[in-house]
Amino acid sequence: MNTFSYExxxxxxxxxxxxxxxxxxxxxxxxxxxxxxxxxxxxSHGVARLSGYLRLWEAGRINSKPNIRVVHETPSxxxxxxxxxxxxxxxxxxxxxAIDKAKNxxxxxxxxxxxxxxxxxxxxxxxALKEDMIGIAMTNASALVxxxxxxxxxxxxxxxxxxxxxxxxxxxxxxxxxxxAANGKLEILQRKNADMPLGWAxxxxxxxxIDANVLRKQGALLPLGSDxxxxxxxxxxxxxxxxxxxxxLSGASYGxxxxxxxxxxxxxENQPGQGLGHFFGAMRIDAFRPAEEFKxxxxxxxxxxxxxxxxxxxxxxxxxxxxxxxxxxxxxxxxVPLVEQVEKDLHDIAEKFKIKL
Amino acid sequence: MNTFSYExxxxxxxxxxxxxxxxxxxxxxxxxxxxxxxxxxxxSHGVARLSGYLRLWEAGRINSKPNIRVVHETPSxxxxxxxxxxxxxxxxxxxxxAIDKAKNxxxxxxxxxxxxxxxxxxxxxxxALKEDMIGIAMTNASALVxxxxxxxxxxxxxxxxxxxxxxxxxxxxxxxxxxxAANGKLEILQRKNADMPLGWAxxxxxxxxIDANVLRKQGALLPLGSDxxxxxxxxxxxxxxxxxxxxxLSGASYGxxxxxxxxxxxxxENQPGQGLGHFFGAMRIDAFRPAEEFKxxxxxxxxxxxxxxxxxxxxxxxxxxxxxxxxxxxxxxxxVPLVEQVEKDLHDIAEKFKIKL
Numbered sequence: 001m002n003t004f005s006y007e008x009x010x011x012x013x014x015x016x017x018x019x020x021x022x023x024x025x026x027x028x029x030x031x032x033x034x035x036x037x038x039x040x041x042x043x044s045h046g047v048a049r050l051s052g053y054l055r056l057w058e059a060g061r062i063n064s065k066p067n068i069r070v071v072h073e074t075p076s077x078x079x080x081x082x083x084x085x086x087x088x089x090x091x092x093x094x095x096x097x098a099i100d101k102a103k104n105x106x107x108x109x110x111x112x113x114x115x116x117x118x119x120x121x122x123x124x125x126x127x128a129l130k131e132d133m134i135g136i137a138m139t140n141a142s143a144l145v146x147x148x149x150x151x152x153x154x155x156x157x158x159x160x161x162x163x164x165x166x167x168x169x170x171x172x173x174x175x176x177x178x179x180x181a182a183n184g185k186l187e188i189l190q191r192k193n194a195d196m197p198l199g200w201a202x203x204x205x206x207x208x209x210i211d212a213n214v215l216r217k218q219g220a221l222l223p224l225g226s227d228x229x230x231x232x233x234x235x236x237x238x239x240x241x242x243x244x245x246x247x248x249l250s251g252a253s254y255g256x257x258x259x260x261x262x263x264x265x266x267x268x269e270n271q272p273g274q275g276l277g278h279f280f281g282a283m284r285i286d287a288f289r290p291a292e293e294f295k296x297x298x299x300x301x302x303x304x305x306x307x308x309x310x311x312x313x314x315x316x317x318x319x320x321x322x323x324x325x326x327x328x329x330x331x332x333x334x335x336v337p338l339v340e341q342v343e344k345d346l347h348d349i350a351e352k353f354k355i356k357l
Numbered sequence: 358m359n360t361f362s363y364e365x366x367x368x369x370x371x372x373x374x375x376x377x378x379x380x381x382x383x384x385x386x387x388x389x390x391x392x393x394x395x396x397x398x399x400x401s402h403g404v405a406r407l408s409g410y411l412r413l414w415e416a417g418r419i420n421s422k423p424n425i426r427v428v429h430e431t432p433s434x435x436x437x438x439x440x441x442x443x444x445x446x447x448x449x450x451x452x453x454x455a456i457d458k459a460k461n462x463x464x465x466x467x468x469x470x471x472x473x474x475x476x477x478x479x480x481x482x483x484x485a486l487k488e489d490m491i492g493i494a495m496t497n498a499s500a501l502v503x504x505x506x507x508x509x510x511x512x513x514x515x516x517x518x519x520x521x522x523x524x525x526x527x528x529x530x531x532x533x534x535x536x537x538a539a540n541g542k543l544e545i546l547q548r549k550n551a552d553m554p555l556g557w558a559x560x561x562x563x564x565x566x567i568d569a570n571v572l573r574k575q576g577a578l579l580p581l582g583s584d585x586x587x588x589x590x591x592x593x594x595x596x597x598x599x600x601x602x603x604x605x606l607s608g609a610s611y612g613x614x615x616x617x618x619x620x621x622x623x624x625x626e627n628q629p630g631q632g633l634g635h636f637f638g639a640m641r642i643d644a645f646r647p648a649e650e651f652k653x654x655x656x657x658x659x660x661x662x663x664x665x666x667x668x669x670x671x672x673x674x675x676x677x678x679x680x681x682x683x684x685x686x687x688x689x690x691x692x693v694p695l696v697e698q699v700e701k702d703l704h705d706i707a708e709k710f711k712i713k714l
Contacts, residue, residue, distance in 0.1 A: 077644040106433040107466050109464050134602075150665040154662060172597070174597070176594060181588065205668065206671070207669065230554070230557075231533075231538065234534075244521055244529070251646055255661055284434075287431040289436060294606065301601065301605055308511050314563070317506050
């Protein structure tokens with residue numbers, strides 16, 4: 001595995017988005033959002049996806065010059081039409097509206113239609129932190145997940161991110177798929193030819209499987225909880241809520257109709273809406289209590305949880321966001337290691353556009 | 358097991374709340390909320406808890422004549438001080454404020470401090486349905502749950518409820534604890550002297566246990582996901598978010614400081630806030646898109662999911678809220694069966710207050 005500096009990956013990605021026809025501003029936003037995933041260690045959502053975005057653009061499913069706009073609003077809400085733009089650009093636009101509305105009336109809530117994959121949810125939620133707000137981001141995604149009692153893929157990995165500011169402690173940043181395991185974890189096992197733990201995915205009959213390639217054999221990922229006895233109906237409910245807030249509320253395509261990320265998979269027929277959907281929220285802390293007071297209690301919350309007694313064999317209790325923040329500190333210094341296939345993809349893109357990696 | 362009619366349980370519960378000193382209006386609200394749990398089949402949260410509320414009142418931890426009031430607000434937010442009142446009464450008060458704010462500015466969000474156990478979360482979220490709004494309700498609770506990598510009880514079962522209106526289909530109503538299994542499920546196994554599935558709770562060292570009595574032996578419930586490999590860090594994050602929205606945002610006591618429900622357990626020392634905390638949200642559908650349009654898409658969503666292919670050995674896919682609604686239809690006709698211990702508790706209460714069960 002070769003390692004690439006942040007600067008190098010950023011410049012390259014920025015150049016690729018410009019070649020796709022993005023404006024300078026959009027290319028900057030898209031590259032920043034995309035590479036934040038590599039920095040934070042969510043390798044499945046960073047430059048590894050650049051070739052995927054490119055193919056969606058080539059297939060005419062991503063519009064690189066979108067007219068992103070508010071199509072409906074109230075003092076605390078808005079619906080944004082992403083005009084088939086890059087989710088990497090549509091999402092920060094929509095999150096900014098949520099923040100602006102929170103400045104005016106305490107909170108802001110924005111549902112988005114006609115968008116595409118938006119990178120990692122956490123980076124959008126984190127936009128709220130510097131404003132002393134709580135940020136929330138979620139999105140629906142291509143159907144890979146079977147509801148409890150089903151063997152049909154009906155939902156995406158539908159992540160939820162919540163970012164909460166503290167004072168002296170780093171912010172609390174939760175960012176998780178509503179499945180037991182993210183698809184990226186299966187991909188790592190596939191590359192190693194390794195088995196998968198039971199409870200991550202099921203085969204086409206609906207039996208839990210250890211075959212990491214089971215998704216290519218009509219299998220499905222399992223909602224958080226894995227099976228009914230361990231609460232998979234709760235993961236299914238959460239994933240459904242993300243789908244409804246993101247897509248039914250906005251007018252995007254929901255459930256099994258969500259547009260697939262791989263451009264070679266045809267769009268499901270009879271689309272009930274437009275594109276992918278997202279949902280963003282911003283809550284001004286001082287709409288509830290003085291921000292300094294809240295943040296000092298968050299420090300107390302974080303310190304108390306960080307010092308909870310570790311169980312046998314474990315070193316310490318983590319706060320949501322700890323692993324990603326620590327990874328970012330390392331990678332900003334030492335660079336981002338890329339697996340061979342991803343590096344090859346980037347070289348292919350470089351050649352296609354005659355730009356330097 | 359004897360069966361009691363809804364009317365009989367309601368009249369009795371109403372009389373008990375009056376004896377505790379509640380106003381006529383508060384007794385009506387409290388009885389209605391409490392018995393909704395029995396009707397919907399959440400037996401652990403209905404009349405089974407009446408003696409517990411009573412002991413909290415006797416211990417001076419529940420104020421039956423509270424001055425529940427808004428202590429801070431913006432157009433879309435409020436903080437409510439429950440004045441140590443019954444959560445069963447404080448919660449509908451706060452949810453109504455969220456609904457009223459949503460009428461004005463599109464959404465309303467209310468964080469509550471100085472409250473007590475509020476019954477089932479779902480019934481509060483469902484208040485929004487008749488207004489063509491999405492309702493959200495959550496609460497923190499006594500610490501019984503260990504974060505991932507810990508053997509210390511730091512969080513409650515911290516439930517989340519989301520109610521979403523449809524048109525011809527019944528509403529989508531998710532209402533779930535953020536643990537793998539609710540405490541009530543352990544109690545059922547305890548009464549049967551049966552083992553517990555692995556993954557529900559851990560012993561005092563932090564090893565997954567099949568002893569249904571493990572909570573009495575310094576064990577802890579596990580967050581949804583059960584262990585790190587199956588995503589327990591996601592259940593831990595969700596439960597933390599509920600704790601922070603409900604208690605840090607409002608000024609209630611959070612994490613391991615949350616007041617214990619059993620009155621005989623002393624309050625944790627150095628309380629960082631007042632009482633339990635809740636969080637409520639209401640989002641007006643037409644703050645996003647026309648309500649009829651949304652509800653007809655919800656019908657489509659629900660029908661599509663209800664007809665997803667069942668996996669081997671399963672009959673059909675359920676929509677969140679289906680089991681509780683079906684149970685309510687049965688119990689309103691046939692009555693509520695009570696286990697012996699609960700019936701005995703009610704008889705003891707009847708005797709104490711000289712009222713008829």
